[in-house]
Amino acid sequence: ADLSLLRFISAELTRGYFLEHNEAKYTERRERVYTCMRIPKELEKLMFFGIFLCLDAFLYVFTLLPLRVFLAMFRFITLPCYGLRDRRLLQPAQVCDILKGVILVICYFMMHYVDYSMMYHLIRGQSVIKLYIIYNMLEVADRLFSSFGQDILDALYWTATEPKERKRAHIGVIPHFFMAVLYVFLHAILIMVQATTLNVAFNSHNKSLLTIMMSNNFVEIKGSVFKKFEKNNLFQMSNSDIKERFTNYVLLLIVCLRNMEQFSWNPDHLWVLFPDVCMVVASEIAVDIVKHAFITKFNDITADVVTPLICWIFFQVYSEYRASLAFDLVSSRQKNAYTDYSDSVSRRMGFIPLPLAVLLIRVVTSSIKVQGVLAYVCVVLFYCGLISLKVLNSIVLLGKSCQYVKEAKMEEKLFNPVLTATPGKSAGKQQSMFKSTQGIPTDENGSTSVTNQPVHQKENTPSLLVTSNSDQFLTTPDGEEKDISQDSSELKHRSSKKDLLEIDRFTICGNRID
Numbered sequence: 001a002d003l004s005l006l007r008f009i010s011a012e013l014t015r016g017y018f019l020e021h022n023e024a025k026y027t028e029r030r031e032r033v034y035t036c037m038r039i040p041k042e043l044e045k046l047m048f049f050g051i052f053l054c055l056d057a058f059l060y061v062f063t064l065l066p067l068r069v070f071l072a073m074f075r076f077i078t079l080p081c082y083g084l085r086d087r088r089l090l091q092p093a094q095v096c097d098i099l100k101g102v103i104l105v106i107c108y109f110m111m112h113y114v115d116y117s118m119m120y121h122l123i124r125g126q127s128v129i130k131l132y133i134i135y136n137m138l139e140v141a142d143r144l145f146s147s148f149g150q151d152i153l154d155a156l157y158w159t160a161t162e163p164k165e166r167k168r169a170h171i172g173v174i175p176h177f178f179m180a181v182l183y184v185f186l187h188a189i190l191i192m193v194q195a196t197t198l199n200v201a202f203n204s205h206n207k208s209l210l211t212i213m214m215s216n217n218f219v220e221i222k223g224s225v226f227k228k229f230e231k232n233n234l235f236q237m238s239n240s241d242i243k244e245r246f247t248n249y250v251l252l253l254i255v256c257l258r259n260m261e262q263f264s265w266n267p268d269h270l271w272v273l274f275p276d277v278c279m280v281v282a283s284e285i286a287v288d289i290v291k292h293a294f295i296t297k298f299n300d301i302t303a304d305v306v307t308p309l310i311c312w313i314f315f316q317v318y319s320e321y322r323a324s325l326a327f328d329l330v331s332s333r334q335k336n337a338y339t340d341y342s343d344s345v346s347r348r349m350g351f352i353p354l355p356l357a358v359l360l361i362r363v364v365t366s367s368i369k370v371q372g373v374l375a376y377v378c379v380v381l382f383y384c385g386l387i388s389l390k391v392l393n394s395i396v397l398l399g400k401s402c403q404y405v406k407e408a409k410m411e412e413k414l415f416n417p418v419l420t421a422t423p424g425k426s427a428g429k430q431q432s433m434f435k436s437t438q439g440i441p442t443d444e445n446g447s448t449s450v451t452n453q454p455v456h457q458k459e460n461t462p463s464l465l466v467t468s469n470s471d472q473f474l475t476t477p478d479g480e481e482k483d484i485s486q487d488s489s490e491l492k493h494r495s496s497k498k499d500l501l502e503i504d505r506f507t508i509c510g511n512r513i514d
Contacts, residue, residue, distance in 0.1 A: 032297065035296065036293045036297070039289060039292055039293045039296070040289050042318045043238075043288065043289060043292050043318065044285075045318065045322065046238060046242075046318050046321055046322050047238075047241065047242055047245065047288070049322050049325065049326075049397075049400070050238075050239070050242035050246075050322075050325060050349070051242060051245060051246050051249075052393060052396075052397060053242075053325060053329065053345055053397065054242065054243065054246040054345060054349065054351050054353075055246070055393060056341070056390070056393050056394055056397055057341065057342040057345040057346075057351065057353050058246075058250075058353045058356065058357065059386060059389065059390040059393065060341075060342050060353070060390065061100075061104070061342070061353050061354065061357040062357065062361075062386055062390075063383075063386050063387045063390040064387075064390065065097060065100060065101060065104075066101065068094070068097040069097050069098055069100075069101035071094075072090060072094035072095075072097050072098050073098070075090065075094065076089065076090060092157075092161035093340065095157075095160050095161050096157045096160070096161065096340065099156060099157065099160060099177070099180075100354065103177075103180055103181055103184055103354065104184075104354060104357065104358060106181050107181060107184045107185045107188060107354075107355075107358045108358055108361055108362060110181075110185050111185070111188060111189075111192075111358060111359070111362040112362070114189060114192065116192065116196070116258075116363075116366070119192070119193065119196050120196050120199065120200065123193070123196050123197055123200050124200045124203075128208055128209050128212065131197060131200065131201075131209055132209070132212045132213065132216070134193075134197060135194070135197050135213055135216070136216065138190060138193055138194045138197070139194075141190055142187075142190060142191070142194065142247075143350070145183070145186070145187045145190060145355075146187075146243075146350040146351070146352055147350065148183075149183050149184075149187055149352050149355075150343070150346045150347060150350075150352055152176075152179050152180050152183045153180055153183075153343075153346075153352070153354075154343070155176055155179075156173070156176040156177060156179070156180045157343075159172070159173050159176045160173050160176075184354050184355050184358060185358075187352070187355035188355040188356075188358040188359045188362075190355075191247075191251070191355055191356060191359050192359050192362075194251060195251045195254045195255060195258075195359070195363075197213075198213070198251055198252075198255050199254075199255045199258055199259070201213055202255055202259065202273065202276055203259070207276070210276060210279075210280075214279065214280060214283045217283055217284060217287040218283075218287060220287060220291065221287060221290055221291050221294070224237070224291050224295060225291060225294035225295050225298055226298065227295075228299060229295050229299055230299075231317060234292075234295065234317070234321075235321050235324070237291075237295075238292075238318075238321055239348055239349040239350070240349070240350065241288050241291075242349055242351075243349040243350050243351040244284075245284055245288070246351065247351070247356065248280070248281075248284060249281075250356055250360065252277055252280065252281075253360075254359070254360065254363050255273075256270070256273055256277070257363055257364065257367050258363065258367065259273060260367075261367040261368075319404075319407070319408065320408060322404055323404045323405055323407070323408035323410060325348065325401075326400070326401035326402075326404040326405050327401075327405055327410055327413075327414075328341070328344045328345070328348060329341060329397060329398065329401040330398070330401050330402060330405055330414060331414060332344055333398065334414065
């Protein structure tokens with residue numbers, strides 16, 4: 001062939017190619033683009049539902065909890081009139097309600113000894129970089145407090161309601177009660193410092209601190225998108241994002257209340273704060289969307305099954321996350337419920353409403369002065385409005401939750417719960433083996449869902465531990481997988497892969513703990 005410069009240039013200018021020769025690759029790329037475009041809609045559906053779940057648990061502290069405490073105290077006072085028909089003086093739920101009410105009242109009075117004005121001026125006198133570091137430290141401390149706080153409260157509730165005939169294996173109700181009061185008080189102070197730092201950022205002249213604090217949200221993208229996420233990890237991170245977004249909304253409300261008080265409730269100042277509030281909310285939403293979009297992008301899916309799997313991820317997984325949260329709400333309304341709904345939200349999302357409620361009551365009572373009969377009438381009307389909002393929100397959430405549970409075909413698990421197992425060959429074999437020995441019914445096709453509700457096993461029932469494929473790959477050679485999946489004695493020493501209904505705040509605070 002004649003090799004010349006003109007021939008080379010002519011070949012470069014007229015060279016062609018056919019994209020259909022690699023149709024699977026380009027179809028995958030196009031589906032990824034469509035998937036990223038669907039992320040905001042699917043993610044915000046989950047966020048919207050989760051925020052209203054947190055709002056329901058938060059309003060419960062202000063509305064129904066005082067009424068339940070009043071009914072429990074009335075029962076305790078009038079108990080001699082009816083006689084002791086039961087061995088318990090109060091029902092376990094009533095004992096827990098009284099403990100929550102007492103903790104709330106004690107911490108509220110303790111918060112009066114914390115000077116908000118002195119804290120504000122102390123924080124305002126610090127440099128911008130120092131405040132940025134303090135705010136990051138407060139976020140980490142808030143996650144640690146949320147992780148350990150619900151354990152303290154659960155320990156108190158169980159210690160106070162544990163059957164007395166059992167052998168004493170605890171330090172007593174009084175020490176647990178003081179630990180709970182100390183936790184709620186310290187956590188409320190921590191959230192107050194967060195709100196004060198955010199207030200200083202809003203009131204700074206050049207808004208540099210607010211800009212730095214908002215940029216901190218984008219740093220979260222760097223720490224998340226380049227990590228490997230599985231289905232359960234993405235659910236944990238979604239719950240954490242819901243809790244963080246709702247907490248930020250309450251912090252913004254506190255900042256607006258404090259600023260409006262300083263300007264004598266001038267409505268014109270509210271419009272001054274409005275752009276900054278919108279900027280903080282918009283940055284939070286943008287960070288969540290970008291984070292979820294790139295997490296799903298970097299967790300690669302093979303090209304031969306990319307189209308069905310991508311649709312499954314965003315239309316099935318996010319719907320399943322929402323159904324799992326709805327399942328908690330529906331199951332907490334049953335007669336055989338083992339926990340209150342507000343406590344189940346705390347365990348699932350790491351959102352503990354008591355410290356936040358203590359701080360909000362403290363800020364509202366210090367910002368709004370109630371004087372005169374008309375003012376007290378307004379307070380009563382406002383309380384009735386809160387109760388109406390709580391009841392309306394609960395009714396709508398319960399209806400939507402029943403719809404989501406029915407769409408996910410989980411309604412039979414409310415009445416016939418089965419043991420959880422990881423989907424896969426080993427899980428199916430182990431469940432069928434356990435079914436043959438224990439007589440527990442399973443589905444007709446023998447398949448297991450990741451949203452199965454765990455049942456309470458008796459003490460003499462051996463626990464079923466399932467080994468995931470990833471665990472086998474990391475810990476054993478390939479030739480030994482069959483032996484391990486069939487050896488029940490060795491399964492007892494291996495950890496189980498949790499399903500969505502078993503994910504709690506232990507893994508939420510460290511979003512990537514497997």
